[in-house]
Amino acid sequence: MTPVRVRFAPSPTGRTHLASGRTALYNYLLARQTGGQFILRIEDTDQKRYVPGSEQELMDSLRWLGLEWDEGPDVGGPYAPYYQTGRREIYQQYARQLIEQGQAFYCFCTPDRLEKVRQAQQQRKETPHYDGFCRNLDPGEAARRVANGERHVVRFKMPKDGSITVRDRLRGDITVENAMLDDSVLIKSDGLAVYHLAAMVDDQLMGITHVFRGSEWLSTFPLHGHIIRAFGWTPPEFVHLSILLKPSGKGKMSKRDTAAAMQDGHSIYIKDLRDLGYTPEGVVNWIALMGWSYDDAAEFFTMPDLIEKFSIEHLNPSPAAINFTKLDYFNGLHIRALPVDELARRIQPYLPEGDLATLQKIAPIIRERLVTLDDAPQWAGFFFRETVTPSVADLTPKGMTPAEGAAVARKCLSIIESLPNVSHETAEPPLRALVEETGLSAGQVFGILRVAVTGQTVSPPLFESMAIIGKEKVVERVRQAIGLLEQLG
RNA sequence: GCCCCCAUCGUCUAGGGGCCCAGGACGGGGCCCUCUCAAGGCCCAAACAGCGGUUCGAGUCCGCUUGGGGGCACCA
Numbered sequence: 001m002t003p004v005r006v007r008f009a010p011s012p013t014g015r016t017h018l019a020s021g022r023t024a025l026y027n028y029l030l031a032r033q034t035g036g037q038f039i040l041r042i043e044d045t046d047q048k049r050y051v052p053g054s055e056q057e058l059m060d061s062l063r064w065l066g067l068e069w070d071e072g073p074d075v076g077g078p079y080a081p082y083y084q085t086g087r088r089e090i091y092q093q094y095a096r097q098l099i100e101q102g103q104a105f106y107c108f109c110t111p112d113r114l115e116k117v118r119q120a121q122q123q124r125k126e127t128p129h130y131d132g133f134c135r136n137l138d139p140g141e142a143a144r145r146v147a148n149g150e151r152h153v154v155r156f157k158m159p160k161d162g163s164i165t166v167r168d169r170l171r172g173d174i175t176v177e178n179a180m181l182d183d184s185v186l187i188k189s190d191g192l193a194v195y196h197l198a199a200m201v202d203d204q205l206m207g208i209t210h211v212f213r214g215s216e217w218l219s220t221f222p223l224h225g226h227i228i229r230a231f232g233w234t235p236p237e238f239v240h241l242s243i244l245l246k247p248s249g250k251g252k253m254s255k256r257d258t259a260a261a262m263q264d265g266h267s268i269y270i271k272d273l274r275d276l277g278y279t280p281e282g283v284v285n286w287i288a289l290m291g292w293s294y295d296d297a298a299e300f301f302t303m304p305d306l307i308e309k310f311s312i313e314h315l316n317p318s319p320a321a322i323n324f325t326k327l328d329y330f331n332g333l334h335i336r337a338l339p340v341d342e343l344a345r346r347i348q349p350y351l352p353e354g355d356l357a358t359l360q361k362i363a364p365i366i367r368e369r370l371v372t373l374d375d376a377p378q379w380a381g382f383f384f385r386e387t388v389t390p391s392v393a394d395l396t397p398k399g400m401t402p403a404e405g406a407a408v409a410r411k412c413l414s415i416i417e418s419l420p421n422v423s424h425e426t427a428e429p430p431l432r433a434l435v436e437e438t439g440l441s442a443g444q445v446f447g448i449l450r451v452a453v454t455g456q457t458v459s460p461p462l463f464e465s466m467a468i469i470g471k472e473k474v475v476e477r478v479r480q481a482i483g484l485l486e487q488l489g
Numbered sequence: 490g491c492c493c494c495c496a497u498c499g500u501c502u503a504g505g506g507g508c509c510c511a512g513g514a515c516g517g518g519g520c521c522c523u524c525u526c527a528a529g530g531c532c533c534a535a536a537c538a539g540c541g542g543u544u545c546g547a548g549u550c551c552g553c554u555u556g557g558g559g560g561c562a563c564c565a
Contacts, residue, residue: 009565010565011564011565013564013565043565045564045565046563046564046565048564049564049565107563109563111562111563114562114563118562122490125490125491126490126491127490127491127492127561128561128562129561153563155563168494171494171495174493174494176492176493177492180491180492180493180561181492182561184562185562185563187563188563189563190563192563194562194563194564194565195564195565196565199565214559215494215495215558215559216558216559216560216565217559217560217565218493218494218559218560219492219493219494219559219560219561220560220561221493222493240494242494242495242558243558243559245557245558247500248499248500249499249500249557250557251557251558252558252559289501289502289514290501291501292502293501293502293503293513294503295503295513296502296503296504296512296513297503297512297513297514298513299501299502299513299514299515314503316501316502317494317495318494318495318496318557318558319494319495319496319557319558319559320500320501320502321499321500321501322500323500323501323515323516325500325515325516326500326501326514326515326516328515329514329515329516330515332527332528336528366527367528368527368528368529369526369527369528370527371527379526379527428524431524435524441524442523442524443523443524443525444524445524446524446525447524447525449524450524450525451525454525456525457525457526458525458526458527459524459525459526460525460526460527461524461525461526462524462525463524
C-alpha cells in the first residue's frame with residue numbers, strides 16, 4: 001500500500017475518551033503500516049466550548065498509548081499551524097471562493113429570527129431547516145452590507161434538486177436527495193469556520209488520504225461531499241467508525257453508566273485507565289478489537305502486530321459494546337507477557353518502598369495474579385513491611401483450635417530454625433515431612449505459615465515468598481504468630 | 490416526525506452462496522493441576538431478529554418489518 005497521510009482531529013472540549021483513543025489508534029496503525037504520516041490537528045474553532053487542560057490530557061493520553069504523531073501542534077510540520085484557530089484566514093479565503101462561484105452566500109439573519117423560523121417549522125411538523133431568507137440577496141448589496149460591518153455568517157448554497165452520492169469504505173455508496181440537505185453555516189459570525197468547512201479545507205491542504213472518524217459524521221457526510229465537489233477536489237477515503245455502546249449493548253454510555261464504570265474500578269477515559277494501573281499494551285489490544293478483528297482466532301496483539309496486521313477491510317461497521325471484563329483479561333495477558341525487569345519497573349511506583357532488585361524477584365511470583373499494576377501492593381506489600389499483623393482467626397486453620405495451631409507453628413519454627421536458609425529447595429522437603437507426620441493437610445500446615453509470614457490468607461506461593469523475605473524475618477514472624485496464638489489459646 | 494447507518498452466542502467477533510446441524514475469545518458452569526489466590530489445561534451450555542423473495546442451494550444476495558444507533562445548531 002502506498003504511504004498514507006492520516007490525521008486525528010479532536011476538539012479540545014473535554015476528556016479523552018476510549019473512542020478517541022481507538023480512532024487515533026487506527027489512524028496511527030495505517031500510517032505506520034504504510035510508512036506514511038500520522039498528523040494531530042486540534043479543531044478548536046468552537047471557542048465557547050473550549051476546555052482548558054483538555055488538550056494536555058489529549059496529548060498525554062495519546063503518547064501514553066504509544067501513538068506518537070509526526071506532525072502536530074507541539075512538534076510542528078510542513079503544514080503548520082495545526083490549530084484551526086490559527087487558520088481562520090485560510091477558511092475565509094475558501095469561503096469567499098465559494099461565494100464568488102455562487103455556491104455560498106452571506107446571511108444576515110439573526111439567531112432570534114432563525115429560532116422563530118425553526119419553531120414555526122416544528123409547529124407545522126416540518127424538519128427544521130434554513131428558510132433561504134438571504135439565499136437570493138443581490139451579491140453586490142450583500143457585499144456592501146458586509147463592508148459596512150453588518151453581522152453575518154456564510155452559508156453553503158445547497159442545490160435545490162438532484163442528489164449526491166458519497167462513498168464510505170465500510171458501507172459503500174450513500175445517496176441523499178439534496179432537498180433533504182440544508183444551507184449550512186460555513187463561517188460563523190465570529191469569522192471562524194465551522195467543522196464542515198475547516199476540516200474539508202485542512203484535509204485537502206494537508207494532503208490527507210484517509211479520514212477515520214466517528215459514525216456521528218455520517219449524517220453530515222453528504223454536505224462534506226458537496227463542499228469537496230464545489231472546490232473540485234478529489235475526496236480522501238472516508239472510513240466512518242462504529243460508535244461505542246454501554247456494556248449492556250443497549251444504547252451509548254450515559255453519565256450514569258460512566259459513573260457506574262468508575263465505581264467498578266474502570267473508566268472510559270484513557271488517563272483514568274492509566275491511573276487505575278492498566279497498561280498501554282492492554283488498553284491498545286482491547287480498543288483495537290472493538291470494531292476490528294484479524295481472523296477467527298487471533299486476539300493477542302502488540303503494537304508491532306497491529307501495525308503489521310491492521311486492515312480497513314476487517315473493520316466492522318456495527319456498533320460495539322464496551323466490555324470492561326475483557327479489558328481486565330487483556331491487561332492480565334499483557335502484564336504476564338512483560339519481561340520480568342520491565343514488570344518490576346512498572347510496579348515500582350505502586351510499591352515505593354520496594355527496591356528494584358527485590359521487585360525483580362517478586363515480579364515472577366505475582367505476575368499471573370495481577371489484573372492491573374495497581375494490584376501489586378495487595379500481593380507484595382507484606383514483603384516491605386517491618387511487621388505483619390495477622391488475626392488469630394486467620395492463623396487458626398479450619399477445624400483446629402488456636403492452641404493446636406500454635407503447636408503446629410512451633411514445629412514449623414524449629415524446622416525453619418534448623419535450616420541454613422529458607423529457599424524453596426531447603427524448606428519444602430522438611431515441611432512436607434511435617435505434614436505427613438502430623439497427619440494434617442498441606443493446606444492446614446502451610447496455611448498457618450502463610451498467614452504468619454504474609455499476614456494474609458491469600459498470597460503468592462509460600463516457599464517462594466519465604467525465600468524472598470529471608471530466614472531471619474520468617475523466623476521472627478512465625479515467633480510472633482505463635483505468641484499471638486498462645487496468648488489467646 | 491424526517492433523513493442516514495447498523496443487525497451472528499449475554500458481550501467482542503469469524504463468516505463475504507455450498508467448507509457452517511455456524512468457528513474463536515471474554516464472561517458463566519464443570520473437571521484437572523494445586524500450599525491460598527491466580528495462571529494454565531480439558532469439557533459443557535449459549536447465536537445466524539422476523540417474514541417474504543432470488544437460487545439446485547442463503548448466516549452469506551434483494552425487499553419489507555422489527556429492534557438499536559446517529560443526525561436534523563452561528564458544536565465538533
